[in-house]
Amino acid sequence: QVKLVESGGGLVKPGGSLRLSCVASGFNITDYYFSWIRQVPGKGPEWVSYISGNSRFTDFAESVKGRFTISRDNARNSLFLHMNILRSDDTAVYYCARGLGGYAGFDFLYYWGQGTLVAVSS
Amino acid sequence: IVLTQSPGTLSLSPGERATLSCRASQSVRSNYLGWYQQKPGQAPRLLIYGAYGRATGIPDRFSGSGSGTDFTLTISRLEPEDFAVYYCQHFGSRNTFGQGTKLEI
Numbered sequence: 001q002v003k004l005v006e007s008g009g010g011l012v013k014p015g016g017s018l019r020l021s022c023v024a025s026g027f028n029i030t031d032y033y034f035s036w037i038r039q040v041p042g043k044g045p046e047w048v049s050y051i052s053g054n055s056r057f058t059d060f061a062e063s064v065k066g067r068f069t070i071s072r073d074n075a076r077n078s079l080f081l082h083m084n085i086l087r088s089d090d091t092a093v094y095y096c097a098r099g100l101g102g103y104a105g106f107d108f109l110y111y112w113g114q115g116t117l118v119a120v121s122s
Numbered sequence: 123i124v125l126t127q128s129p130g131t132l133s134l135s136p137g138e139r140a141t142l143s144c145r146a147s148q149s150v151r152s153n154y155l156g157w158y159q160q161k162p163g164q165a166p167r168l169l170i171y172g173a174y175g176r177a178t179g180i181p182d183r184f185s186g187s188g189s190g191t192d193f194t195l196t197i198s199r200l201e202p203e204d205f206a207v208y209y210c211q212h213f214g215s216r217n218t219f220g221q222g223t224k225l226e227i
Contacts, residue, residue, distance in 0.1 A: 044209050045166060047217035095165055106213035108156045110177065112165035
């Protein structure tokens, strides 16, 4: 059974940093692209970033480019989102997700974690 | 590409038919259009992919249609568990979601 579990969210001051983690179980993540999606309560989801299976390909939404990085540790079945220079408009629930096919950066998102809340406030 | 969903809120009763709209700001390939359902406190769940295909385990009362700029999610006979928020998604050079339609009793 495929399961994704995020952690690392919390309250951080503007300008601060946070690292989110996503641990996958039930399958080997090596071959798959993963995405981070965020959602402000009451709003639609917003794609943040994706990473390819071998970490060679990454992409970021314009709103986070230059502030966020993405990485993975396939040996530990884990994904990470490194968030720097956080702003109040980064406040959201952050989800990691895997696509329906899983072999492209942009895909229909079939597997989702439960999300972790990031709150940026002074 | 901007996806605009309508209506913002749809009030119906169990057993009725629901029709949700997603309009793209420019013509898009239907292969890359999907629909999600989200209930409070849960992650979105993929319902429809490629505009028409039902994801695994999705009941056949859910159907997708449309092309070009106009897409529709239809729920033929509403069940109590169908009352939720629905989002459309398109990906191409970017991955974009609509702002959602809340389906309420």
